[in-house]
Amino acid sequence: VQVAESGGGFVQTGESLSLSCSVSGLIFEDTIMGWFRQAPGKELEPVSCIDWYGRGINYADSVKGRFTIARDNAKNTLSLQMNSLKPEDTAMYHCAVFRSCGPEAIKRLSTIGSYWGQGTQVTVSS
Numbered sequence: 001v002q003v004a005e006s007g008g009g010f011v012q013t014g015e016s017l018s019l020s021c022s023v024s025g026l027i028f029e030d031t032i033m034g035w036f037r038q039a040p041g042k043e044l045e046p047v048s049c050i051d052w053y054g055r056g057i058n059y060a061d062s063v064k065g066r067f068t069i070a071r072d073n074a075k076n077t078l079s080l081q082m083n084s085l086k087p088e089d090t091a092m093y094h095c096a097v098f099r100s101c102g103p104e105a106i107k108r109l110s111t112i113g114s115y116w117g118q119g120t121q122v123t124v125s126s
Contacts, residue, residue, distance in 0.1 A: 001025035001026050003117035004022050006020050007020050010123045016083045017082045021080075026097070026115070043109070047063055048067055049111070056102070060107070089124050094117055096115065099113050
């Protein structure tokens with residue numbers, strides 16, 4: 001399984017970034033996907049997840065209303081639109097296979113599955 005993220009960068013508070021992820025080596029349309037992030041010295045944080053057909057979507061409270069996840073099963077891609085970015089959003093963002101996607105599952109580290117990419121760095125300056 002190969003997972004590759006792109007789209008990170010350096011932005012100012014309030015600006016936007018769009019992350020993309022391409023996945024190969026699995027049946028993408030049968031796989032729950034999501035994003036998690038890790039800031040230096042902090043624990044992994046699941047950010048958002050999306051079920052097979054994009055109908056079940058959940059977000060961490062910290063990003064709700066600002067981030068939007070989407071998937072394209074025809075292209076085996078996952079995206080994360082991040083608006084109104086804050087300095088506390090600064091982290092390495094990883095696209096990953098998730099084991100489940102629900103309002104409680106998104107709060108658990110155990111929901112992150114066995115495959116994820118190298119990550120893309122997002123830095124938000126104040």
